[in-house]
Structure formats: structure tokens, C-alpha cells
Amino acid sequence: MAPTASSVPREAWNRFGRGVGGFFRDFATSSPSRFAILVFATLILIFTALLSLPIAASDRQVTPLSDALFTAVSTICVTGLSTVEMASHWSPFGKVLIFVGVNIGGMGALTLASMLGLIVSKRLGLRAKLIAAGDSNPLRSHGGPVSESQTVRLGEVGQLLRTVALSTIIIEAGVAVLLYLPIVRAGYGWLDALWLAPEYAAMAFTNTGFTFNDRGLEAFQHDYFFMTVLMGGVFLGSIGFPVIYALSKQLLEPRRWALHVKLTLVTTVILFVLGAGAFLILEYGNPGTLGSRDAWDTTFQAFFLSAMTRSGGFSVVDISELNGSSLVVGSMLMFVGGGSASTAGGIKVTTLAVLALAVWSEAKGRQSVEAFGRRIPSDVQRVAVAVLAWGATIVALATIVIAQITKAPISDVLFDVISAFATVGLSTGLTAELPDSASYVMAATIFMGRVGTVTLAAAVAATSRSQLYSLPVERPIVG
Template identity: 75%
Template sequence: MTGRTVGTRLRSRALARMNRIRDTFRDLTTSSPARFAVMIFVVLILVFTALYSLPAAAADGRATPLADALFTAVSTICVTGLATVDMYAHWSPLGHVITYIGVNVGALGVLTLASILGLVISKRLGLRAKLIAAGDTNPLRAHGGPVNEGQTVRLGEVGQMLSTVALSTLIIEAALAVLIYPALLAAGIDPLTALWEAPYYAAMSFTNTGFVPNAEGLAPFADDYYFLTVLMIGVFLGSIGFPVIFTLWRHTWHVRRWSLHTKLTLITTIVLFFAGAVAVVSLEYANPKTFGAMDAWDTAFQSLFLSAMTRSGGFSLIDIGELNGSSLMVGSMLMFVGGGSASTAGGIKVTTLAVLALAVWSEAKGRQQVEAFGRRIPSDVQRVALSVVAWGATIVALSTITIAQITKAPVEFVLFDVISGFATVGLSTGLTAELPDSGIYVMAATMFMGRVGTVTLAAAIAATARSQLYSMPVERPIVG
């Protein structure tokens, strides 16, 4: 046997082995998209934990403890913004670059990221890959079965949708960086430093993460309404979701052609934005530690800014721990709702709230069907919305009880930080930075479940739906 023959056989075996691995990987992506998506996030978290653990990633040149490295990786990939270390002082320039890359990767979304990776592996966007990608715009698609109602993004538009995700991220972050740069120069920041901080702020606002690239945070910009407004715009664009951006991109001035999802997302987001601001002003106007020392204009603007950040933005100009208990509860409620579906924001999503509110209204009016804008919302969507709320409330309750027992901290502080973690917001009363290792692991699990749990739960519920050719006898239990 010649050396050439042996070499050919070895190459053939290696090629066959690679083909088997690729086939196995492809089978996983098509048989269980939700499981595949979760696996991708787990792998990303492990990779970034290893990166954050590198001595070169820390400013002092020492390896970061596992608990802090893992928590930072989860917070980055899940675009949360909570931290157990000083995000500016603890990390080296390499660590800050890792954070910048991580939030942009994590912002793509669970199923969108899975579909893009599947596209890279399979070299084409087949039906199953489209179903995976469409799952981010409607979790009922993720199991690959038939869905009767009109979709946020149709399967034929999924390729355009993925292009929109990539292009909108690049274009919006670039535009935000251009707008932010002169504000940084006006604040006295060195032009070269501003070249780094501008895209960093842009990424942290659009991805709704909320990390800052300096030691003072937003304090130097407390009176710079231009800079703060740009941040709010970035948070808003990131929180409405890629399907809404996709719709507005195609039908900007044709409101009648907007999907029901787009209308519900924009209306609910705007209502919560102003309602939250009014609630904050009403509860904090006499608090000298927050808004009580400000004039009327500052109070109004800062309340709008805080309300916008509860959409999942995470930036803060005031000490959250100084808010009244009633304000913390309002903030917790706003954070629990979060932003739009398939967005960089977290929470149960504004459309979930809208669907449940419409269902309650229809029940109060004695209507047999739930309708909005001339469209009927089917019962399976209502069941998924209810399940998402129940799932989220269960996660928050268990995490709050566990961390409260570990820390013995006031429940309102624990609840606020837990919901901030679950909804990937990043606002904190100061509790998260003081958590022991056991509390850090619980909070990290909360952030992870909050980022991927609701989508995968909805997909699992849809996947377990089966055709039934018979009906059980009806019996009505007493409710209420």
C-alpha cells in the first residue's frame, strides 16, 4: 500500500467523520429548534465565561473568580446589564472589547441566532431554517407545525427578515454613534477616547444593556438632554423588536398595512412610557433624594428617562436604591412587562400584556371573541400569553424567595433586582453587586431563564399541541 493511498484513505475517513458531525448538527437544528437555540446560548455563555476568566481580560492582570466571570458572561450574552464587579475599573481594554462583542451577539435573539448559525452550517435557508428564524417573530412557529393565523413575518420573508436584523443593527448603532460623538466631545472627552465610547454607548443603548465605558457613568451628562435623548431613542428602537422595524422599513407611512403585532407593540409601548413617567413623578416629586431637589423641567425629563429605561434600557441617572418603595414596585411592574417580542429587551413582552388586556376587556363586555383593529386573536395565542405570564411570575417568585433567604435583604430591593435580571433590564438597587456566590448563581440562572425561557416555553406548548378527534364531556369548575 503506497503512502498516497494511505493518505487518501485518511482524508476520506476525516471527511466522512466531518460529514457525520455536520449531519448530527443539522438534525439537532431541525428536530428541536428551541433546544438548539438554548444550546447555542449555553455554549456562548461558556465561551465568554472562559474569555472573562483570562488574566488579560482583567485590569489587574489576574484571573477573575468563576462566579463573577460567569455572571458577567450571562449578563452580557443575555443583554441584561447587571454586574457583580465594577464594569469599568475591573476589566482591561480586552475585557471591554469582549463585552462590546458579546452584547451585539446576544442582541440578535435566541432563535434568530440559531437560524443564522444553521444557515452557516447548511449553506442555505431551507424550510426548517425559516421556521427557526420565524420562531423569534412568533414562538408558535418554532415547533415547525401549521399555524393558522397570519404571522408577524411570513416564511417567504424570513430571508429579508434576517437581512433586516443584521442591517438594522449596523445602521442604527452607527447612526447612534455619529449622534453621540459630538456630545462626548462637548463633555470634554478626548477625541480618540470618544471614538471608542460613542459606538460603545450606541451598542449599549440599542441592545438595551446599559453598561457604561467610564468611571462616572452618566453623571457627566446629567444635564445634557441631547445625549440622554439619543440614548432613549436607541433604547426605544431596540425594545420595539426586529419584526416591528422590518414592518416600518417596508410600510413606514402606510399604517393600514402594518401588522397587528406592530400596532399592539407601538401603542402599548407608548402608553406604558408615558404612564410610567406620570407614576414616577407622582410618587417621587417630594423625595429629596431623587426628584425632590430638581426643578419642574428636570423632574419631567428625568421621569421620562427612568420610564424609558424600565423598557430594558438599564441606564440610570439617580440612585435606584433611594427610590420610595412604591416607586420600586411601579418600576418592577414596568420591567416585568419589558419590551417588544423578538427585540433586545426582556420581560414578558408588551404584546403579551396587550393580548391579555384585550381578553379581559372582551370578557367584561361579554364578547365571544377577542378582536383588535379588525382582526381576531385566536385562543391559542391567548393561552400562550397566559402561560408566558405564569412562567415569568414563577421564575421571579422562586428567585426572590431564594435570594431573600440568602441575603436577608428587604424584599422590595430583592424583588426589584430579580425582576431587573429576569427582564434583562440592568437597573439595580445595589443589591446585585453585594451578592454572595450562591446568590450570584441564582441571579445568573434568573437572567438566563428570563432571556430564553418565555420563547422556549411558548415553543414547547405549541409543539405539544396535537390533533384530537374526540371531545371530553364538559364540566365547569367554579372560578373566581
């Protein structure tokens, strides 16, 4: 039977769709790192276009491209920095867009792509598992062999995706319920609280730090229950979905926790306490920050600031009033960030832990790096060094360029650049005043920080090839 005139274009369209779909499937599995960058870039362009619409702004005017792009990058990359006043500039439609965007960005590009594939196809094939595995373990983005002794094995990726979806919904819902009454007590109407509670819950769990109410976090700074719940949401988002997945299975069996889980939790707690102690010592006499508060409030706000500099992005004190020494401490905490495969940024706490253990082992003259009865292989140590080097390079270049453009004090520039790279969201006030050229550089820094140094390095590198020979060994002098 001869094809009808209408069936020919339909068949051609179907062939085109299958060809495009096959290209993206092959591209995703052959280079998950480049696919992650493509997904993030596409989402940013979509949200830039949506935020540029007049309906997204409270004054019903078109938002300038630089502001719309920066907000889209900060939203999808769950950063929290902004070049506009978030509470007054955006309309309810724009705020809903940002709320949706931070939840999309918080889950991770590859995880989101795999979830969409699972919804459409009703099953999770090997291709989708390989894609999702790039988010659960960035080392997989190299495309080479990866040990199945990782926290999340390839066969458990489907369970991990369900954990990501469920934990996001359950944790944000739980935090929103706990925050509702404190928001009402602060003077907001119960209808306003129905929006503000989920908004604060999402911004806490995704470690974004945007605030949409007129007084921001100042309205709740003396409500310690509210602030503690907010810190809890930030902590759960910063430890990473693989850790949440592991704890959901073995919460009461710490001896069975994987090394990654132990390193993440122990390092996170240590940095939290040390950071609070440092801010307490350095700021207790500063009337512009903690010096004007009583002893209990000063101690609590020091712990809150320590938690937020790790990637939370919320702030009660004026960052521009911090002593220079505190800015250095805050920059160090931000640069480290949170856990791997989390909503937090930075070089990650496990990277710091591995580097610290390697330095300690070298000082003790040990042949191997060990922790909790396990040996850390040399390839993981090399990746940790590479992550540190890439992160420092990105921060240094961005700081030089923005400092040259703005002529601003280098301490302010460095703090805001590290905040951008680590997707924290704290600012000395510099970011809101950046000219367009500098805001584009800051947006690129945010993008590179959220994508991750391991993913970025794998994306720009050539395809790895097996080397079937070994070069002669020669030892240069180091140190």
C-alpha cells in the same frame, strides 16, 4: 485504486463531520427551542472562559468564576446587571469582548445561527428558515402549525435576517455619530469618544445598559440631547426586529400595519407615558431622586426613568433611593418589558395587550377578543396567560431563594430579580453584593428570562402529539 494511508483518516474525519453536522441540523429543526437554549448556553460558556483570562481584567489577574460567569450571562443575555465594577475591572480586551457579546446576544441565538448558515452556504434553505422563524415568532418553537398571517411569514425570513443585520449596523452607527460630540463636550478626549460613542450606542440598541466610562451616565445627565438619543436607541431596540422590518416596508402606510405592529407601538407609548407620570407624581418630593431638580429636569428624568425601566437599564437617579411605591411601579414596567423578538426582555408588551383586551372583552360580555378590526384567536390568548404564569413563577421562586440566602429586604430582592428576569439591568445595589450561590441563582433567572418563557416551556415539554379524541366537558367555578 487503493486508498493511501493519509486519505483513510481524512475520509473518516469527513464522515464524522458530516454526521455531527447532520445531527445538529436535525436537532435544530426538530426542536428549535432546545437548539436556542443550546446556542445561548454555548455562547455563555465561551465568553465565561474568555472573560476569565488574565488579559480580560485590568489587573491582569484571573477573574473569579462566579464573576466571569455572571458577566458572560449578563452580556449574552443583554441584561446589564454586574457583580463587578464594569469601568475599572475589565481591560480594553475585556470591554471589547463584552461589546461583541451584547451585539451577538441582541440579535438572538436562532437568528445568529441562521445568519452564520447563510454566510457559509450562500443560501437560506428551509431548515435555516425554520430555525430563524423561532426568533421572529416564539410560537413556532412549539413545532406545530403556525399561521402564515404572522408579521413575518416563513417566506420572508431571509429578508428579516438582512433587516436584522442592517438595522443593527445602521442604527448603532447612527446613534454613535449623534453621541460623539456630546461625549467630547463632557470632557472626554476625541480618541476616548471614538470608543465610548459606539459602546453607548450598542448598549442602548441592545437594551443592555453597561457603562464603561469612569463617571457613568452621571457625566451626561444634564445633556438632554445625549439622553434623548440614548432613549431613541433603547426604543428602537425594544420594539423588536419584526416591527422594524414591517416599518421599513410600510412606514407611511399605518393602515397596512399588522396587528402585532399596532399593539406593540400603541402599548409601548401608553406604558412610556403612564410610567413617566407615575414616577413624576411619586418622586417629585423625594430629595434623593427627583425632588432636588428643577421642574424641567424632573419631568425629563421621569420620562427617562420610565423608558429605562422598560428594559434600557441606564440610570441617572440612585435606584436604592426610590420610594417603595416607585420600586413597585418600576418592577411592574420591568416585568412587562419590550416587544416580542426584540433586544428587550419581560413578558412583552403584546402579551400585556392581549391579556388586557381579553379582560375588557370578558367585562363587556363579548364572545371574541378584538382590536383594530381584527379578532385575536383563543390559542394566542392561552399563550399569553401561560407566559404570564411562567414569568411570575420564575420570579417568585428566584425571589424566595435569593431572599433566603441573603436575608436582604424583600423589596430590594424582588426589584433585582425582576430586573434580571426582564433583562433590564437596574439594581438597588443588591446584585453587586450577592454571595456566589445567590449570583448563580440570579444568572439562571437572567438566562430563563432572555431565552423566553414560550421557548423555555416548549423545550422542557414532551414532543407534542395529535389527540384524536375529545374528553367530556365540565366547567369548574372560576373567580
